[in-house]
Every structure is written in C-alpha cells, then in structure tokens.
Amino acid sequence: MNARVQPARPAIGAVRRAFAPWNDPQAKPLIRFENVTKRFGPTVAVDDLSLDIFEREFFCLLGPSGCGKSTLMRLLAGFEQPTAGRVILGGADLAGVPPYRRPVNMMFQSYALFPHMSVAKNVAYGLKQESLPRGEIERRVQEMLQLVQLEALANRRPDQLSGGQRQRVALARSLAKQPKVLLLDEPLAALDKKLREETQFELMDIQQRLGTTFLVVTHDQEEAMTMADRIAVMDRGRLAQVATPGDLYEQPQTRFVAEFVGDINLLEGRVAGGEGGFWQITSPLAPAPLTVHDPDEALETGQAVAVAVRPEKMTISRDKPAAGGNAIEGEVWDIGYLGDWTVYRVKLGDGAILRVSRANASRFVEQPIDWEERVHLGFAPDAAIILTR
Amino acid sequence: MKRRLSWVNATSLTLGFAFLYLPILLLVVYSFNASQLVTVWGGFSTRWYGALFRNEALLEAAWVTIRIAFLTALVATVLGTLAAIALVRNGRFAGRTLFTGLVYAPMVMPEVITGLALLLLFVSIGMDRGFWTVTLAHVTFTMCFVTVVVQSRLVAFDRSLEEAALDLGATPLSAFLTVTLPLIAPAVAAGFLLAFTLSLDDLVIASFTSGPGATTLPMRIYSQVRLGVTPEINAASTLLIGFVTAGVVAAALLTKRAA
C-alpha cells in the first residue's frame, strides 16, 4: 500500500537497516491478508484490509482501542473466519483450516495459562499434542524454560508466579512448538513500566535468535517503535499507514498517523505556491508564509493542507530570528520539566497552542525561559512536512 | 465483619431450626432405643441396627436403591453436563430460551405429575416396570440439577483457556478433556452427588414407575410404617439421613471450592 518512493535522504533509525524484504519486489510474503473484511453483525471490525508480512519480520499492529487489532490476529490464528477476502500463510489459503492445524501460535493477552498444570506441563502441552517421544518433549521444555530463564520454577503452578513470570511462561509455551509465526496480543500490557521496557528488549533478542516471525499487537506507540521492523497503524478496521518506525515518525502520511504516533504540531493553512520542492504555505497562525521542503508532494495553489512539525524540531527563543526563516510569535503558557526534556506549551495570538521541546543538554541554563514570556518559535524548512489527508 | 446475633434473632433462629430438625432428631434418638415400643425410652442400645442387618427385605431394598442411585447419577451427570455446555457455549441459538426452560421445568414440576406422566409413557410404550423404568425416571428429574450446577461453573470459565489449547494443537475433544473438564470437575462431581442423593431419597416418582422386584428403600420404609412404626425403621431412616446429609454436604463443599 502507498508505496511512496523514498527521497534520497539519510536513513533514520538504527534498527536492522539491512533487513528490508518489503522493498524487494521479488520477496514472497509469509503472511498475506487479501482484501479481508470481518463483520460482527453491524460492526465492521476489519474493513477490506490488505497487508503483507515477511519471514523473520518483527511486525507491530498499532492503533486505538477497538480498531480491530485483535480481530486481525484472531483471523490469522483461526478463531475467526473472514466475512470476505483471504488469509494466506506461506502461499496456502487458510480458509477452513481449524486453529489446531495452523502453524501459528498465539500468546494471549490474559496469558491463558492452564491453572491446573505446572509451568513445565504448560510448556509441554503443545508438544504432547504432537505425540513426540517423552525424552524429546522434556528436552524441548528445558530448552524453552532456559530461554525465558524459568528453569528454577518448572514445578510451580501459575498462581504461584508473579505477573512477569507468568508472561514468560506464556511466551515459552507459545514458542515451544517452533511456530512459523508467533502472534502476541498486547504481550506486555500487564507489566509495570520498568519490566515492560526490559521485556521489550528480551522479546527482540529472542525473536532474533529464533528467527520466528513476530506479529505483535500493542496500543503503546513507544513499545511498537522500540521493537518493530515495521509498524501498521490501524484506524477503524483499515490500515492508515504501514512503515518502519523511522518513516512512520518522520513521514506520517495522514493527520491521524501524525497525531497517533508521538506529539506533533499541526498548522492548518493553504498552499500559496512553490518550486523545487519548497512550498509556501499561508497560515492564520503565522504572520508570514511558511516555507516547507517536502519534495514528494504534488500540491496545487489554494489547496488546504497542514504543516506538521514535531515539538523537538522546533526552536524557541526570546530573540526574533533572522528575517526569511519560519517564525511564529507567542507567549509561554506552560512549562513541563521532564528531566531529559523540557516541554514548552506556547499560546499563539488566536489561542492555539504549540508544543516545543528542548533537550536539557547541560545542567544549568543562564537565563531560562519563564512562564508568560513572549517567545519566537521557528523551524527549518526540512523539519516540517505537509499533510494533505 | 462478624456481628453478634441479637437475642431476638437468636431466639427466632433457634425456634426455626427446632421446628425443622426436632422431628428428625427425635427419630435419630429413638433409633437407639432399647425398648420395643417406639414412644417409650428404654435405655440406649444399638440392637435395632443389628436387626436391620438381618432384615432381608430391607437390605434388598437398600441394594436396589443404591444401584439405581449410582446408575442415575452417572447418566444424569453426563447428560446434564452436555446440556450445560450446549446452553452456555452455543451462544444464542434458535430456541435457546425454550430449551433452557425445558431443562429447568422438572425442578419445579410437582413430583406427582412427573411420576404420573412417566408412568403413562412407560405403559403406552409397553415397557415393563421395574429397575430400568425407575432409573430412567430418576435420570429425567435429576439431570436438570446437574445442569444448573455445571452451568454456573461454565459461565465463569475463561474461554481463552480453551482457545489456548486449540491454538497449541489440541483437537476440540482433547481440549475439552484436558483443559475444560479438569477445571469444571468439582462442579461435575457436585452434580453427581446431588443426583445420587436425590435418587436415593425419592419416594413419589419411584412409587409411580416401579414394578415387582424393584422396591426401593424409601418405598419399603413407607409401606412398613403403614403397618406400624418399629425402631428398626427408625434405624434404617437414620442411616438414610446420614447418607443423604453426607452427599449434600459434599456437593455443597465441592461447589464452593469450584466457585
């Protein structure tokens, strides 16, 4: 979808830059959703959605509550059947294949550990269904428990474990059968913030080591950005954008994506003209037309657009910037000190509020900007992008 | 928080329980009476219990009753559990409300009517009355109790456990046997005990559907009492009360543990 040609810009993000099968027209997807629609009575949970996911990919589904993330995952696991369209795995249509015959395993949000079985029995459950020899089962269970560092707790019952330990048992159990695809529905939602961050890196590490394709549902955008090779942002059953974390953040294609992923300032305005990729946008928020460098867009004069700038890409100062740059004047309304960042909320003449954040690179500032001061905001033509949708 | 009972409450509670249990207590006490006369206390003795175990007719009735109760409980548990699963799992299938009503109806139906209806059925299909007809009749009226007990457990059951089992490669049957059944087992066992005790102490329906050679213990006791109460009957009744109480208490404990 939306295979927009990337400009010759330096790549953003440090995650597995060499791994990009989605840019290779020869690559065959492992999972393919083909115009899939799923209705529950009048509710359309998934709406004519098409998506390719590649082998070894760490893929995140991101979106607000109720947008159809779990449904999409359950369609792949076989707990729901599509109303229309096809779900294809490794080239084979999955229609009519029951959950217990799909080479896909799922880690449930509630973990769904069997309360009447020990940790080891839980992990062994899937292997027993394949009627493997006992020695083999024991070996694999050991291996899995080692992977999630739970060997010492093999004989405990789930109700004797902490939340984090349960999460690992669920992970070990779903990995034990070495599925082609592992589905994780909000795997970290029940953990506290610190444990969640640690576990994110553990998940990435495990995924790299095993080479399994991970499809992870989350509604936490930081989590998605940390872990994923690619992220699909969903909105009311449709895909709003599918991109790498870097592209999603720096090149959002719609207002919805821009606002859902990170903080952003949207300056509504109209195209006044442009040449060579530099556009002039008049906005009631700015005294002079704003200049934005966005060579991918083909705009018409008079078209309604939004200039989108991330808070950290804006400058804030007491002094008027040199003539010719993008400049907006306002008054400091609120200051949030976060330690690593300071966030300024600046009120413009007509009441609109823009957010500017500044890294606290040094421990002391000579004359810090204070509440109710008049300030000038600016941004480079390259720091902003233009949104038409 | 535990509150002490006010004396009004304590009195009414005492009176209420006395009203309910004094007759039974009296029966139990007199079963240990040494005297032949039921209403005259002649000292403590267990002679009537001894006599009981030499009374062929009573022993035979007890044996028939236990066999019927066991078979009834077995069949009613299987059918009742299946009905509970159908009611809870299949969502809103057509006729679900009707089906639910039909399952519960025997609980509130007067026993005389159930007995009579079953008698008519057995007569009209030409089935000889005896052991099997009583068992069938008992299955019909105890099954709904099993359904109620198992159903309440299934409603609280986390569906994703079953989905996890399916996801890990278990067929629906194997998922049911290895995950669902062990987790609802206390409720199923409670249902079994309930069906067992209900069958054990039923008089009305058994009287309607029984035939020669299949006299149950409650029927035997009832017919002997009409000839005059003997301390032996008191002893038999005391034992029956003991069994039924044990069954009901065990069922209650199991249900509580399951919840």
Ligand SMILES: Nc1ncnc2c1ncn2[C@@H]1O[C@H](COP(=O)(O)OP(=O)(O)OP(=O)(O)O)[C@@H](O)[C@H]1O
């Ligand atoms: N079994 C069902 N019956 C009826 N409606 C359903 C069913 N499952 C999901 N829906 C509806 O489909 C829509 C999408 O649900 P889904 O569970 O996929 O959302 P989600 O993106 O996973 O949300 P969340 O982040 O809250 O988990 C919702 O409107 C939901 O109410």
Ligand SMILES: [Mg+2]
């Ligand atoms: Mg969900």
